[in-house]
Amino acid sequence: MRATVIHGGFDVRLQEVPDPVLVEPTDAIVRVLVSCICGSDLWGYRRPGPREGGPGRIGHEFVGVVEEVGADVVTVRPGDVVVAPFVWSDGTCPNCRAGVHTSCLHGGDWGGPGVDAGQGEAVRVPQADGTLVAAPVAPDDERLAALLTLSDVMGTGHHAALAAGVRPGSAVAVVGDGAVGLCGVLAARRLGAERVILMSRHEDRSALGRAFGATDVVAERGEDAVAAVRDLTEGLGVPHVLECVGTQLSWETAVGLARPGGTVGYVGVPVEVTALPHWPMFGRNVSVHGGVAPVRAYLPELMADVLAGRLDPSPVFDLELPLADVAAGYAAMHERRAIKVLLRP
Amino acid sequence: MRATVIHGGFDVRLQEVPDPVLVEPTDAIVRVLVSCICGSDLWGYRRPGPREGGPGRIGHEFVGVVEEVGADVVTVRPGDVVVAPFVWSDGTCPNCRAGVHTSCLHGGDWGGPGVDAGQGEAVRVPQADGTLVAAPVAPDDERLAALLTLSDVMGTGHHAALAAGVRPGSAVAVVGDGAVGLCGVLAARRLGAERVILMSRHEDRSALGRAFGATDVVAERGEDAVAAVRDLTEGLGVPHVLECVGTQLSWETAVGLARPGGTVGYVGVPVEVTALPHWPMFGRNVSVHGGVAPVRAYLPELMADVLAGRLDPSPVFDLELPLADVAAGYAAMHERRAIKVLLRP
Numbered sequence: 001m002r003a004t005v006i007h008g009g010f011d012v013r014l015q016e017v018p019d020p021v022l023v024e025p026t027d028a029i030v031r032v033l034v035s036c037i038c039g040s041d042l043w044g045y046r047r048p049g050p051r052e053g054g055p056g057r058i059g060h061e062f063v064g065v066v067e068e069v070g071a072d073v074v075t076v077r078p079g080d081v082v083v084a085p086f087v088w089s090d091g092t093c094p095n096c097r098a099g100v101h102t103s104c105l106h107g108g109d110w111g112g113p114g115v116d117a118g119q120g121e122a123v124r125v126p127q128a129d130g131t132l133v134a135a136p137v138a139p140d141d142e143r144l145a146a147l148l149t150l151s152d153v154m155g156t157g158h159h160a161a162l163a164a165g166v167r168p169g170s171a172v173a174v175v176g177d178g179a180v181g182l183c184g185v186l187a188a189r190r191l192g193a194e195r196v197i198l199m200s201r202h203e204d205r206s207a208l209g210r211a212f213g214a215t216d217v218v219a220e221r222g223e224d225a226v227a228a229v230r231d232l233t234e235g236l237g238v239p240h241v242l243e244c245v246g247t248q249l250s251w252e253t254a255v256g257l258a259r260p261g262g263t264v265g266y267v268g269v270p271v272e273v274t275a276l277p278h279w280p281m282f283g284r285n286v287s288v289h290g291g292v293a294p295v296r297a298y299l300p301e302l303m304a305d306v307l308a309g310r311l312d313p314s315p316v317f318d319l320e321l322p323l324a325d326v327a328a329g330y331a332a333m334h335e336r337r338a339i340k341v342l343l344r345p
Numbered sequence: 346m347r348a349t350v351i352h353g354g355f356d357v358r359l360q361e362v363p364d365p366v367l368v369e370p371t372d373a374i375v376r377v378l379v380s381c382i383c384g385s386d387l388w389g390y391r392r393p394g395p396r397e398g399g400p401g402r403i404g405h406e407f408v409g410v411v412e413e414v415g416a417d418v419v420t421v422r423p424g425d426v427v428v429a430p431f432v433w434s435d436g437t438c439p440n441c442r443a444g445v446h447t448s449c450l451h452g453g454d455w456g457g458p459g460v461d462a463g464q465g466e467a468v469r470v471p472q473a474d475g476t477l478v479a480a481p482v483a484p485d486d487e488r489l490a491a492l493l494t495l496s497d498v499m500g501t502g503h504h505a506a507l508a509a510g511v512r513p514g515s516a517v518a519v520v521g522d523g524a525v526g527l528c529g530v531l532a533a534r535r536l537g538a539e540r541v542i543l544m545s546r547h548e549d550r551s552a553l554g555r556a557f558g559a560t561d562v563v564a565e566r567g568e569d570a571v572a573a574v575r576d577l578t579e580g581l582g583v584p585h586v587l588e589c590v591g592t593q594l595s596w597e598t599a600v601g602l603a604r605p606g607g608t609v610g611y612v613g614v615p616v617e618v619t620a621l622p623h624w625p626m627f628g629r630n631v632s633v634h635g636g637v638a639p640v641r642a643y644l645p646e647l648m649a650d651v652l653a654g655r656l657d658p659s660p661v662f663d664l665e666l667p668l669a670d671v672a673a674g675y676a677a678m679h680e681r682r683a684i685k686v687l688l689r690p
Binding site for chain 2: 094095098099100102103163234236259260261266269270273274275276278279281282283284285286287288289290291292294
């Protein structure tokens with residue numbers, strides 16, 4: 001089969017790899033219907049030079065059809081359309097039972113040693129019962145793109161909003177107008193937020209943010225953004241902030257936007273964070289909640305809303321390409337010509 | 346009157362200062378019955394050289410008797426025994442109403458410009474209605490020391506426990522065996538924690554911790570402490586951690602002790618923190634809640650327990666000195682010969 005392999009900075013290639021086969025009785029083989037490129041895939045793509053440890057498989061978001069299951073698999077069967085979260089997990093360990101599937105004692109990452117990744121034609125899924133969630137739809141259902149967002153960005157935006165404590169009537173600020181930030185807007189509104197202030201300087205992204213329910217858009221950055229949001233909130237800031245970027249500036253902005261006693265829900269991979277702003281956090285009692293999103297925990301609830309037509313994050317995909325053009329997809333996201341690229345094998 | 350003035354590193358002196366007089370109609374004059382030295386007072390005491398900005402008044406914990414009130418003061422009157430929280434606040438601004446009195450829009454610090462501090466014979470209290478809480482006791486009541494802990498350390502330990510989400514049945518770890526950490530043990534038990542693991546290497550402090558309800562004491566530090574607590578908790582760590590120190594090592598330990606999805610409630614002034622450990626926080630979804638404790642918010646509730654005999658943090662005072670010996674008190678705390686020093690004018 002063909003799958004995407006990252007060789008180093010700005011070098012991803014679709015190439016022939018071995019077809020997946022069942023290894024453990026808890027495995028399933030899934031043929032990929034749709035996959036996509038994540039903002040976090042760009043961290044490795046932008047790192048110059050050959051990839052540390054040699055070329056590796058990449059992609060952690062996919063929806064597919066089950067082709068084969070191991071002897072122990074009971075929750076999915078061949079023919080099922082399934083959504084895969086961006087981390088695989090057994091669903092039964094103490095951390096999964098506590099809702100933190102990303103810390104599964106028997107789980108792991110797509111593209112890890114001996115494990116396939118999502119940007120390919122098929123995937124061996126470890127811990128299939130714990131990992132996959134079947135969707136009662138046909139393989140050509142028009143909601144596949146919306147379901148695909150539940151692999152990562154929509155679940156991650158939801159995690160940020162939950163972690164920030166958003167509830168009916170809340171005033172919220174969202175730092176980050178990428179796919180996760182935009183899904184954070186959707187998630188905050190879905191949880192009942194009345195006011196959602198999106199930090200965005202890009203016209204296309206702020207337009208989508210407004211379509212997703214943002215009530216205000218602030219184009220300033222850093223201290224100017226903090227001043228602008230305080231102007232909108234009687235000088236206080238907002239009680240709930242979603243940090244969906246992961247840079248030093250985004251963090252300083254997020255903590256600055258929070259009113260005393262407020263909460264920052266964060267999901268941005270903190271690759272470019274030097275030090276969280278602990279003095280303003282301490283002095284103003286700003287809490288910091290979140291981390292890598294256990295999207296598996298949220299999949300059933302969010303899927304129900306997608307299937308009922310109450311939730312459609314699919315507009316975050318503003319470019320669709322055949323898997324063969326995956327390299328062009330990375331380039332488009334790197335150059336900010338696309339918010340998020342959907343790939344069809 | 347006499348009051349403590351800090352001149353620089355290892356140089357505190359009791360000296361003559363002007364008697365306090367009413368300045369604003371919202372002021373009260375309070376004659377101090379008991380005050381004390383805080384671990385955070387030592388940060389300035391240990392900084393070598395003359396104090397930046399010149400000599401300054403010091404001390405932010407006191408219980409006293411109201412001598413005189415301004416025309417606008419209605420909640421306390423001359424003769425009342427009152428407890429002062431370690432920050433003064435108006436009690437009516439949006440931040441006070443949200444329970445974050447330490448961010449009062451019209452409040453401030455004891456010893457700030459033009460404001461008296463606690464380690465003296467008398468204090469002008471700004472915003473007396475918002476700041477002071479009257480206790481229905483006589484000036485010679487034996488519970489004055491217990492009430493004095495509500496100025497800071499007991500309220501601060503309570504803030505750490507609340508921020509960490511401690512509830513009935515919780516398993517908790519406490520990092521720090523100073524007065525605040527020990528009060529954190531008391532607070533966690535008071536909130537119903539079933540298991541409280543205190544990190545302590547000092548025999549006298551761990552004994553007091555056990556008397557306050559710690560069920561386990563771990564003498565190791567850093568990674569060894571994390572390993573020891575995981576051994577006690579089926580390899581997982583605890584869901585609730587109280588960080589009551591404020592150093593890089595204490596923070597790394599605190600985050601390491603938390604199980605995935607757990608919460609660190611923190612109150613240690615982060616003077617010696619370089620960078621919060623954001624990667625383990627992110628990867629394991631460890632939340633960080635807390636900051637400078639709005640003890641004013643907790644005073645009525647904790648005072649009720651002290652007066653009813655259900656709560657007695659006074660054993661944290663293991664040395665009592667006349668105010669004239671305040672310099673000896675600082676030396677005793679600096680050299681760890683005392684946990685906390687009580688001063689009587």
